[in-house]
Amino acid sequence: MDGESRDQLAAISALSQALDNAGVDHWLFGGWAVDFWVGEWTRRHDDVDVAAWRRDFARVKAALEAAGWRHTPMPDDVIGTRYVFGSVLVEFTFVESGHAGEVVVPLPDQPVVWSTEPLGDVRREFGAVSARVIPLDVLRAGKAVAREDASDAAKDRADAAVLERVEE
Incomplete structure (x- = not known):
C-alpha cells in the first residue's frame, strides 16, 4: 500500500469515528468498500466514496467540520458533496428512503433505486480500521x-x- 492509500485509510478511520460519535448512519461504497470486504488493499483509489441519508446532511457537516474536515462543495453538486481531510478527498452521495423502504439516489430527472433492502449496519475491518x-x-x-x-x-x-472470492 502506498502513502496516499495509507492517508486515505487514516481518513476513513477519522470519518467513521466522527460520524459514529454523532450517531450518523453512513456506508463506504466503491473501491474502498471492496477493500474492506476483502480485508486487503486491492488497488489505488482516487478518493473515498461514502453514502449517508440526505436528511443527515447538516449532521454530517457539523460532525466532520468539528473533526477537522473541510467542506469543499462543487457548484454543480446535486446528490452529494465533498470533504477533504489533509490531502484525502471524500465524495458523499446522499440517499433517501423510497415509499417501499428501498434506498434511492435522488437524481433530479429520475430517482434511481440503489437497493431494495436497507443498507444495514455491516462493519468490516481493514487492519486496525473498522468502517x-x-x-x-x-x-x-x-x-x-x-x-x-x-x-x-x-x-x-x-x-x-x-x-x-468473498464469502459473507
Missing part, C-alpha cells in the same frame, strides 16, 4: 453494471473479480 460498508450483494450489483468511462469500467471489472 460501515454497504452490503456485499449491493456492492457486487453495482460493480456488475458497466459504466461509460473506460477507466471506471476497468476498475469495476477488477473489483468484481476480487469480490468473487
Whole structure:
C-alpha cells in the first residue's frame, strides 16, 4: 500500500469515528468498500466514496467540520458533496428512503433505486480500521453494471473479480 492509500485509510478511520460519535448512519461504497470486504488493499483509489441519508446532511457537516474536515462543495453538486481531510478527498452521495423502504439516489430527472433492502449496519475491518460498508450483494450489483468511462469500467471489472472470492 502506498502513502496516499495509507492517508486515505487514516481518513476513513477519522470519518467513521466522527460520524459514529454523532450517531450518523453512513456506508463506504466503491473501491474502498471492496477493500474492506476483502480485508486487503486491492488497488489505488482516487478518493473515498461514502453514502449517508440526505436528511443527515447538516449532521454530517457539523460532525466532520468539528473533526477537522473541510467542506469543499462543487457548484454543480446535486446528490452529494465533498470533504477533504489533509490531502484525502471524500465524495458523499446522499440517499433517501423510497415509499417501499428501498434506498434511492435522488437524481433530479429520475430517482434511481440503489437497493431494495436497507443498507444495514455491516462493519468490516481493514487492519486496525473498522468502517460501515454497504452490503456485499449491493456492492457486487453495482460493480456488475458497466459504466461509460473506460477507466471506471476497468476498475469495476477488477473489483468484481476480487469480490468473487468473498464469502459473507
